[in-house]
């Protein structure tokens with residue numbers, strides 16, 4: 001989160017609102033300049049040439065069609081940081097790897113491309129009797145090809161130009177390099193998760209994408225438009241939800257949405273219809289006539305999301321929208337974002353709640369220290385190593401089955417020592433296909449398996465393999 005972004009807008013009702021929380025105003029139709037209300041970034045970015053597909057002119061479907069919103073007067077007051085949600089728990093990977101019997105099963109021929117393991121995170125068995133899945137000379141199962149862990153290259157995911165392109169983007173605050181030469185893309189019609197530890201630059205990046213902060217270097221395209229050249233058009237395309245924002249406390253919930261709708265110059269009837277739908281969709285109807293200052297944090301978050309959606313943006317940029325939401329509201333958030341993605345919206349969302357991101361995201365961009373350190377589709381994360389928990393009715397039956405499968409060095413804990421009451425074993429497996437074959441073989445050996453599942457989600461496992469997780473002591 002950003003501790004001090006500077007500008008705060010004051011509404012006609014004189015309620016302080018963060019600069020980053022101001023409604024995006026639509027581009028001018030009649031007037032040629034908007035500099036009075038949308039000054040261009042102080043510094044014009046420089047950087048590497050744009051990747052393919054990053055043309056300066058916006059595709060027509062991204063172009064706004066409305067006239068500009070009224071200006072909000074601006075004054076500056078400091079912004080206070082709020083604590084982020086707890087970071088994820090650590091998981092030990094000091095576990096033996098599964099080595100199925102040679103010749104037991106042919107490797108599947110339709111396995112998609114695998115991601116490379118990070119050396120050292122999936123060690124071999126403690127007694128050395130079982131070679132790791134990565135050091136066998138002729139493994140019976142597919143190995144991970146040595147692909148570089150590099151950020152997605154713009155244009156390689158689809159023939160459709162990405163809705164968000166960042167190429168070599170940097171931004172510093174004095175001596176702090178918040179974002180450093182960062183490149184990534186996000187596609188229309190998908191949810192992209194932005195994940196990384198506190199202070200890694202997520203909010204700074206999002207502010208630049210939303211045309212609210214100028215990069216020092218690099219290039220950004222939102223729907224083909226450069227925020228540095230045409231911030232007004234970008235703001236019209238983007239629905240922005242900051243990690244914290246002023247709530248215009250004296251206004252009622254419905255009035256807040258009406259003000260935002262009018263700031264986009266939505267026709268009154270159009271705005272009214274959208275407000276009614278959003279009140280239902282975000283479970284705000286019972287709060288519609290409440291003044292904003294009585295809302296709880298989670299209710300304000302829902303109102304913030306409604307504000308971001310009111311102009312039906314083509315790109316949604318949401319900074320920790322799930323923080324403060326109860327479980328039902330989080331499910332609702334997931335449904336809302338999935339429905340927008342299915343309708344063709346590009347959704348970029350940051351969060352520390354990886355299990356929930358996993359349920360709604362199509363792809364992930366992992367950041368650390370201002371840089372992208374990894375990126376993948378959620379599907380491809382299935383082909384990465386994870387730790388699996390095997391539960392059985394009998395420790396003896398589980399041990400015997402593992403021995404018969406030539407798996408040595410795996411500790412099988414007796415049911416008296418586990419919370420489930422089942423015998424348990426933990427194993428590091430290179431991918432989900434291997435896990436499926438191990439389960440099949442255990443069942444064939446009558447291991448009395450009653451539970452077989454990964455100990456972490458795909459996203460969490462990917463995060464745990466980053467330097468950030470190691471620094472935090474998660475491993």
Ligand SMILES: Nc1ncnc2c1ncn2[C@@H]1O[C@H](COP(=O)(O)OP(=O)(O)OP(=O)(O)O)[C@@H](O)[C@H]1O
Nearest residue numbers: 001002004005173178197198199200201202203204
């Ligand atoms: N306006 C600012 N002035 C000075 N430093 C800033 C400013 N905004 C951000 N920073 C610094 O830039 C770095 C990145 O901050 P940013 O808020 O982008 O991180 P983040 O990944 O969003 O963190 P979190 O997960 O805690 O929200 C941090 O070191 C932060 O202190």
